[in-house]
Amino acid sequence: MGDTYDTAPLGDRMTMHVPHAAALGLTLVESGKGKGTMRVEWREDLVGDPESGVIASGVVTALIDHTCGLAINAAFDVPQPIATLDLRIDYLRPAAPRAGLVCEAHGYKITRSVGFVRAQAWDVDAGDPVATAQAAFMITSRG
Numbered sequence: 001m002g003d004t005y006d007t008a009p010l011g012d013r014m015t016m017h018v019p020h021a022a023a024l025g026l027t028l029v030e031s032g033k034g035k036g037t038m039r040v041e042w043r044e045d046l047v048g049d050p051e052s053g054v055i056a057s058g059v060v061t062a063l064i065d066h067t068c069g070l071a072i073n074a075a076f077d078v079p080q081p082i083a084t085l086d087l088r089i090d091y092l093r094p095a096a097p098r099a100g101l102v103c104e105a106h107g108y109k110i111t112r113s114v115g116f117v118r119a120q121a122w123d124v125d126a127g128d129p130v131a132t133a134q135a136a137f138m139i140t141s142r143g
Helices: 002-007 010-015 019-024 057-073
Strands: 027-032 035-040 047-049 082-091 101-110 114-122 131-139
Touching (some): 010 057, 019 057, 057 101, 101 131
Antiparallel strands (some): 035 101, 101 114
8 A cells, every 4th residue: 555555644544545445435424542433325326225225234344344444543643454353243223215324433452463343333323223343353563
């Protein structure tokens, strides 16, 4: 990814510099030390079932995984290479038809080599999540 990636603001790194995030239209809502929130707007080409108008579950998975990665990235002052080791998603209900999704993730334990994250995604009401997740990320320090 080179120098451009390393010097870009976190929001740009997590949206414009990651091809699948850019293709899905993932946007940064906010980030803080070890946490982050991202959003995907409803688009017809992201629908899994045309009859229901609900965003495809693969888009939900990508949003959750990427937001969890954002939380790990936000824990560091300097970009670190990371990779998803484990991602468990519990789908609690279908998303609302023609609704975008928001995901919020929090890195609750970050060691030298592994980061642990919890997340939830919702459409209309954060108190009624579409899915919850728990993930672990490998952290490869540079140098």
